[in-house]
Amino acid sequence: MELIKNQISQVFKQLSGDFVIPKNAYEKRFCDVLGWETFDSRYYDAFNGETFIEIKKGQAGMYFDMVRYSEIAMNFGTQNTVTVFFKWSKKYSRVEEAMIIDTNKIIEFLKIDKVFAKTYLKIYRHVPRGVNILASATAKDLREMSTFIVKANAPLFVRLQKPKLTIKLKRVSEYGTTTDSTQWPMINIYIVYKNTRDNNKDAMYWEKSEDIPT
Numbered sequence: 001m002e003l004i005k006n007q008i009s010q011v012f013k014q015l016s017g018d019f020v021i022p023k024n025a026y027e028k029r030f031c032d033v034l035g036w037e038t039f040d041s042r043y044y045d046a047f048n049g050e051t052f053i054e055i056k057k058g059q060a061g062m063y064f065d066m067v068r069y070s071e072i073a074m075n076f077g078t079q080n081t082v083t084v085f086f087k088w089s090k091k092y093s094r095v096e097e098a099m100i101i102d103t104n105k106i107i108e109f110l111k112i113d114k115v116f117a118k119t120y121l122k123i124y125r126h127v128p129r130g131v132n133i134l135a136s137a138t139a140k141d142l143r144e145m146s147t148f149i150v151k152a153n154a155p156l157f158v159r160l161q162k163p164k165l166t167i168k169l170k171r172v173s174e175y176g177t178t179t180d181s182t183q184w185p186m187i188n189i190y191i192v193y194k195n196t197r198d199n200n201k202d203a204m205y206w207e208k209s210e211d212i213p214t
Helices: 002-014 027-034 066-073 103-109 114-126 139-145
Strands: 052-058 061-065 082-089 094-102 134-138 148-151 189-195 202-208
Touching: 002 027, 002 082, 002 094, 002 148, 027 052, 052 061, 061 066, 061 139, 066 103, 066 114, 082 103, 082 139, 094 103, 094 139, 103 139, 134 139
Parallel strands: 052 082
Antiparallel strands: 061 134, 082 094, 094 148, 189 202
């Protein structure tokens, strides 16, 4: 899975644009960007040279086909696959998180054991034209299942604070802020101008966030 993480990280900024928007048939375009081979299989959509990968895309969460995962749990479906959930922003038409999940973790989350797997498959085969049995998982659930998460750079937030003294020597701050990342380069530095008590001059210091893997 580390290879998948590295491959996504290398092209993460390219996962944006109109191809991110469609609800269906987006897998091939994602594979083109990621350099993965596309497959039309029930159990996976791509191969990265090492692992078969199921590609999922959503915003608040995802629905999972209980029959499909029951087949995997019963060893009918392809084993040892990895599921990648691309969480995207409708506002910016871009992927903001890629959650890399061992498919077996999804099966555990859905509580599909051998007994329930047989039940779901029995229902599916009993209905003349099949049946859809779906279970949901939130983005938070998927995040907790993930082995790796690749994130977009956080939108730039620059905060300039230049104090001035009032008659009572209390500081009054003036702020200028922006969170519009389309108007600023992707950096993640928090800048503060701060008044020092010893010489009454403005001093500057900065803090850098470590939660920027891309």
